[in-house]
Amino acid sequence: MTVINLSGTSFRKADLTDVDFSQATIQNTNFGYAVLHNVFWRDVRKFNQLRVGESYLANPKVRQLIVTGKIQNQNLDYQNLRGVNLQGADLQDASLIGANLKQANLQNADLSRAKLVQTQLDEANLTGAMLTGATIEDWGVTRHTKLHGVRCRYIFMRLPTKDDPNPRRKPDNWQEEFEDGDFADFIQPIVDTLDLYHNQGVDPRAIAISLKRLAENHPDAELEIVGMEKRGGDNLLLRLATALGANLSQLSAEYFQTYNEIKSLAEKEVKALLAEKDNRIYNLENMIVTALQRPSFYTQTYQNKGDTFMADAPKKYTKNEFSGSFTGVFISIDKSQGNQVGGPTYANHVGGMINNYPAEQKQNLADAAAEIQQLLQQLEQNYPDATEIEKQSALAVTLQQEIKQNPTLKARLINALKEGGIEALKVLFGHIGIPIEMVKGWIEAEAS
Secondary structure, eight states: OOOOBOTTOBOTTOBOTTOBOTTOBOTTOBOTTOBOTTOBOTTOBOOOSOBOTTSGGGOHHHHHHHHHSBOTTOBOTTOBOTTOBOTTOBOTTOBOTTOBOTTOBOTTOBOTTOBOTTOBOTTOBOTTOBOTTOBOTTOBOOTTSBOTTOBOSOEESSOOOSSOOOOOEESSSTTOOOOTTHHHHHHOOSSOEEEEEEOSSOOHHHHHHHHHHHHHHOGGGOOEEEEEEEOSTTOEEEEEEOOTTOOHHHHHHHHHHHHHHHHTSOHHHHHHHHHTSOTHHHHHHHHHHHHHHOHHHHHHHOSOSSSSOOSSOOSSOOGGGGOOSSOSEEOOSSOOOOOOSSSTHHHHHHHHHGGGSOHHHHHHHHHHHHHHHHHHHHHHHHOTTOOHHHHHHHHHHHHHHHHHHOHHHHHHHHHHHHHHHHHHHHHHHGGGTOOHHHHHHHHHHHHO
């Protein structure tokens, strides 16, 4: 093969996207301000005395990696590797904590046992990559991350610490492994999320008002709370799903501007602002207070939230099991139904509505309603001091688990949806405030 000699060449400000420099000699070459997206550098010769500006080429470890394709057990924490071509690279045991690998080419790379904690992977291509034994705590994959054909037998959800040595292995059973193709389905997020991290004195009331205002200002963003997690002390991570194409940067900036303004208001001004809002502000505030003050309530209720596990986990795992402590809570700008969870009113309400259905459907709905009524009564007994919003959140999670694990209820709900459509689900769940589309998604996931 002919070796290309590019020594002394100036590529200053050039767009070198997808260029293959493999085996070229590039001593004294100028890459200042050049676009180096997906450039292939494997086996480049005399990779020294370069002008590289502030690109990833400025790091000797990165130059070694892209030339040799090997950098086992090395530390590349917090490095900016955006757009780097690491196709087929050996990254076993590498530490990439906080590294920016957005738009990186990691096809067929070996990331076995790598630390991918908070690693940013938006638009990265991991097609065919090996991830067995990697740690992926808070990694930044999005719907634009390519995970087709990823090879992974097991994964760790947490980086062990002295205080918490449990690495949170998935699958939970250390004797089980993901089957071919399972991991991509398990990990691929349903939506991108807007992550709002609060510290230095979390104000639940200001959060609730700010969220409500953000939803009112951006109805097309379809904001939905999918995670609310206490992070050490009184810090809080609030995670929201958004519509495809929503400007996350703009939403985050606007939210925190409102939040900080409300935090700075005098108590009298905040009360006046609250008087203009409806009761859903108080519901959101209650949820946030619960996350900060009573996390054990949700630890008992949510059995599959990433760091709390069921005793007997199924062999196959889905992305739906990655829900946070609070899930499916829409920040609606429409009028809430305002119904309470529990009590005899549920049976009375459903009983009156199912009379309009044919005999066979009526019996099926009645049987399903009876099981749901039992869940309501069980929650009343288990959490007598919980608020209505806490009970409603607990019911949502309990119901999701029942649909997964109770074949009788699952069959009845599948049949109800098949025969009566969304209106049948409204009969069963509309009165207790569980979002109908969310229940429909659970049922369809089990039916498929």
